[in-house]
Amino acid sequence: MITGNTSGLKTAQLKGLERIAGRRVSPDLIVSPELAKELCAVAFELARQVGVLLSRNGQVEAVMVGDHKSIMIPALRQFKASGGRLKGLRCVHTHLAGEDLSEDDLMDLLFLRLDMMTVVKMDQGGATWLSSAHLVPQPVQEKNWVVLPPEIPGQQTQCREFILGLEDQFAKARPVREIDAGRDRAILISVTPLSKVKAQESMDELAELARSAEVIVLDTVVQRRDKINPRLILGKGKLGEIMLTALRLNANLLIFDQELNPSQVRSITDHTELRVIDRTQLILDIFARRALSREGKLQIEMAQLKYMLPRLTTRDDALSRLTGGIGGRGPGETRLEVDRRRINDRLSKLAKKLKEVSREREQRRSRRRKKDLPVLSLVGYTNAGKSTLLNTLTNSAIVAEDKLFATLDPTSRRLRFPEDVEVIITDTVGFIRHLPEELLKAFKATLEELH
Template sequence: MHKPKNRVSSRNPVFTHLIRKEECAIRKVYGNLTGLKTNHIQRLERIYRRKIPANQVITQELANYLAELSLEINRQIGVLVARKGAIEYVIVGDQKQIHLPDIGRFRAGYLRLRGLRYLHTHLADIPLNRDDFVDLAMLRFDLVGAIIVNDQGLPGKYYLAHLVPENPEEKRWEVLEAILPGQLTLDFEEFIRALEEEFRRTQGPRDVDDQRERAVLVGVSNGKRLLAEESFRELHELAQSAGLFVMDTIMQHREKIDPKFLLGKGKLNELIIRSYQVGAEVLVFDHDLTPAQARTIADMTELKIIDRTQLILDIFAQRAHSRVGKVQVELAQLKYQLPRLGTRDDALSRITGGIGARGPGETKLEIDRRRARDRIRNLEKELSHLQKGRKQRRVKRQRNQIPVISIIGYTNAGKSTLLNALTHSEVEVKDQMFATLDPTSRRLRFPRDIEVIITDTVGFLRDLPKDLVEAFRSTLEELEDADLLLHVVDLSNPDFEEHITAVNRILEELHLDQIPQLLVFNKEDRVEPQLAETLCTRYNGVSIAAIHKPTLRKLVQRVQEEILRLYPEQEKYPQLKPAALSVSLSV
C-alpha cells in the first residue's frame, strides 16, 4: 500500500532521536542526583517506562527494581503513580528522607484526593514517619507506602497509610498493618472508589447544587482574648454574608505574631491538614495579611487565601447596585490590590519593546501596575463627577429648608428595618452584615406637621479598611448635612458597647462627631426590660423594637422634640412653626 509522502516513519533515525530527546526533557528524574553514575541515572529514567495495573498498589517487578537500585545507590527512591498506573515522577533522596518536588497546584473539590500515590523505599526497617504523614495530609495523596529494602536488595515488607474523612476521633489517617510483598492483595481501584465515596458522605451538610465555597476561618491573637474572640465571631458573620460555607474555625493565642506565616509553623501544618480533611477551598484570616504573608501561606497550602479586608471588599462588591456604589467599591479594590501586584514570575518578565523601542521596555508586572493606576485615576474622576450631582441635590434640600436626619450605626443593627417602619418603605432587609450599601432617602412627616428627610446609610464596622473609608467618603460626607444622627444600636448583641465606640471613632475620623446624636437601642424585645431602661438613662437614649411599630411612638416623639430643641426660633426651618399640631402618630 502506498504511504503518503508527508508521513514520517517511526523508524526514521532523525525522528527517533527527536522522540527520545522530547522524552528526556519531560521524563526528568528529581531530587538528589549528585554523585550518581550515568548508568544509575539511566536506570532511574527507565522507571518511567513501567506501568502498574489500575487495580494494584504496586507490581512485584517494580518493587524489586526500586529496592535493588535503592540499595545500590544507597539512597531512597520514590515514585508518584497516577491512578491509571503511569509513573508521573521519579525522585531520589538520601539515606533517610526524600524531598518531594513542586508537583503543581491542586484545586480542591468534592474529590478530596490528588489522584497520585506516593511509594518510596526505606533502607532500614522503619515504618512510615512524621514526614510521610505530613506529605500524605498536605499533598492529599491517595496512598503513601514505604518499601523496606532488605540486605539482599529485595522488598522485605510494605508499610501503607491513607487519609480518612472527618470523624469524631479526629483521626486524620489510617495506618495499615505491615504486610509482606506476596500478601498484598488490595484492589486499589475499588479501594479508592470506596474511600472517595466516604469523603463525599462525610464532608458536611451541603447539597450537590450548593455552589458556595467551603472555608476555614483563622484567627491569631497576641493580646486580649475577649477582643480577639469578639472579632472572630464578627469574621464568621462576614463570611456568611459573603456567601461562604464555613466548615471550621481555628484560633491560636501566641505571645508574638509570626512575621512570615502569621501562625506558628506547627499550627499552620495543623490548619492545612484540617482544611483538607473538611474539604475547604478557602482560608479566611481575621487579619490584614501583607503581600509576602499571603503569598507564602498560599504556596504552602495551595488554597485560596483571603484576609479580612478582602472579605469586606467582596461583600461590598456583591451589594453595590448604584453607579456611585460600584465605582467606590472598584476604587477601593484597586487601591488594595495595587501594592499586591508585586507577585512576579520569571515567565512574566518579558520585554514588550522591539524595533523602534530599544531598551528594557516594560515588564508584565509594570504594565499591570500602570493599568491599575490609570484605572484608579479614571474612577476618581468619575466619582468626583458623580459627587457634584450629590452636592447639587443637597443644596436643593437646603434651599427648601427641610431638616435631614441620618440613620447610622454598626452593620446589621436594624437601620433599614427602622427606615421601613418609619416611612412605610420597602427597602431590602436581610439579617446579614452590609445588607445595605447604597444610601436611601425618604420623606417623613411627624405629628406636629414637621417634614424631614430621613436617610439610611451604610453600616459601620470596627477596623473598617482605610481604602474603603476613603472610597466611601463622598457618600459619608452626606452626613455633614444631617441635623440629627440616629445612632442605632443592636441591644441584643453582647458587644454593643464596643460597637458604639467603633461607630463614634469613625465619626471622629470623618470629623462628624459634632453633629447632635440620639442613641436608639434596637431589639429591646430580646433583652430584659431593666437593661433597656438602665441604658436609656445612662446614654439619654430611646429603646425600641423596630419590627414592632407601637414601640416607635416614643422615638418619634423624642426626634420631634430634638428637632424643635435644635431650632427653637424656627429661623432655619419655617415649617417647624407649631401652628398645625397633630396628636396622631404616623406609625
C-alpha cells in the same frame, strides 16, 4: 514529567528517569517489585532521593528527584481532588539510609491529601521493605494518619480497593446536611492574642459576614496565641488538623479573621490547595455583590484594586514574563510590572471620577442648605435596622435585608412633619469592627453624607 533536582545529571541518567516515567504498575499494588528496584538503583547511582507519583490506575504521573535527604513534590494543580475526596495520587519514593517515613513525608501526605505516602527502604541499592501511611477520618492516638505494617514490594494489598474504601470512611464521617450547589463551604479561622470573649465576638461577626456572602460555614477554629506565626499565622500542626477537617467536611475555602499579608497567603497556599481569603477580602466581596449605583461600583473597584496591588505576584517562566523587546531581548517590562502599571493607571482614573462624585454630592448638599432643609443621617452598626427604620418613617421600599452591608449606596427620603415641616433622612452604610482601610478611603464620598 520529571521534576526536581536534575542539575548535573548525565544524558544516560536522564534517560533512565524517562524510562521510569513510562512505567505502569498494577492498581492492586502500592508499587511493583520492578519499579521499586528501578527507583532504588537510580537513587543509589545519583545519591539522591528519587520518587514517583502514581495514579490509581497505576500510571506514573511524575518522576521526582530530590537531594540526599529530602524530595520535593511538584505543584499538583492539574490533579484536582473532587469535594471531600483524596487527591487520587500516591507518592512512592526512596530513603537512601533506609529510614522510616519522616515528618516531612507525613506533612506532605496531610497537606496534599495524597492517597498514600510510601517509602522504599534501600540497602546497597536494592529495595528491602515498604513503609506506608494513609490519612484517617478521625485521629488515632492523636495522629491524623496511620502507618501500615512494613511489607515487601509487590505484596498484594488491593491498593485501589483500599483507597476507595478509605474515601467511603471519610464520606460516612461527614455530617449529613443540605449543601446548596455552587455555594462555597468554608472553615473560619482566628488566631489572636485577645481574650476568649473578644475573640468569640470577632468570630461571630466573621460568621455573619460569611452568611451575608452566601458562604456555608462548616466549622470555626479559634486559637489564642500570644505570638502569631509570622508565616502561617498558626502552627504547622494545627494547619494540618484543619486540612483534615476540610477533607472530612468537604470544605473548599479557608477564611481567616486576621488580615493576611502577601507572604502569609503564599505560605499558606503552599501547604494547601484550598482557596484562602481573609476578612478584608470577604468584606470586599460583599461590597462587590451589593454595589448597584455607578458611584458604589467605582468605590468598590478602587478598594479592590488597592487591596490587590501589593499582593500581585507572578509565577510565569523567565521568558514568558517579559513583554517588549524583540524576541524577549533588550529592555522590557515584566508582566508583573505591566499589571502594576495598569492598576495604578486605573486607580488614577477612578480617583478622578470619585472626585467628580464628591463634587456632585457637595452641590446637592448646597441646594439643600439653600432650601433650609434639615438633614438627618441614620448612623449605626451594619444590620442594626437603619434601612427598616427609614422605610417605616417614610413609607419607602428600599432594600432592607437581615444581612451585613445590605445597604451600600446612601438613600435619601423626605419626611413631612406636622405644621408642614420637612426634613431629609439619609440611610448610610453601616459600620463594622476592623473596617479595611482601603474601604474607608474609597468610601470617602459616601461618608461625606455624615458631615
